[in-house]
Amino acid sequence: MLEIFRQCTIYLAAFVEAAAAVIIAYGAIEATARFLSLVVRREDMRTNKEYIRLNLGQWLTVALEFELAADILRTAVAPSWNDIGQLAAIIIIRTALNFFLQKEIDKAEERARSKAE
Numbered sequence: 034m035l036e037i038f039r040q041c042t043i044y045l046a047a048f049v050e051a052a053a054a055v056i057i058a059y060g061a062i063e064a065t066a067r068f069l070s071l072v073v074r075r076e077d078m079r080t081n082k083e084y085i086r087l088n089l090g091q092w093l094t095v096a097l098e099f100e101l102a103a104d105i106l107r108t109a110v111a112p113s114w115n116d117i118g119q120l121a122a123i124i125i126i127r128t129a130l131n132f133f134l135q136k137e138i139d140k141a142e143e144r145a146r147s148k149a150e
Contacts, residue, residue, distance in 0.1 A: 042106050043107065049102050049106060050100065052099050054096075056092055056099060057093065059092065060089050060096070063089075064092075071085075083141055083145075084145075087137075090138050094134050094138075097131050101123070101124065104120055
């Protein structure tokens, strides 16, 4: 029974990881399309480029959460101490990436609001 549960969890983790890849791909395609649109229309690159970068950053933040969920799923069934240590390191690294990315997004949104006022 435990082996069936372990296999289901591995498949679920792979599905969640695939979802993260789809999210990253969607964000990258959207950012590329918006950038190409800016180039073609010759709009103000500075403001719009930051918007594109922040939007892509938000997609990457969501994808990081999915990746973290996949890692947790892989470690959920009868983990060894080595697995737990690796998961802890992954959680710390991904949480730090997410934290700094979110800070950058918040700062840029604050700059945009102050320019609008």
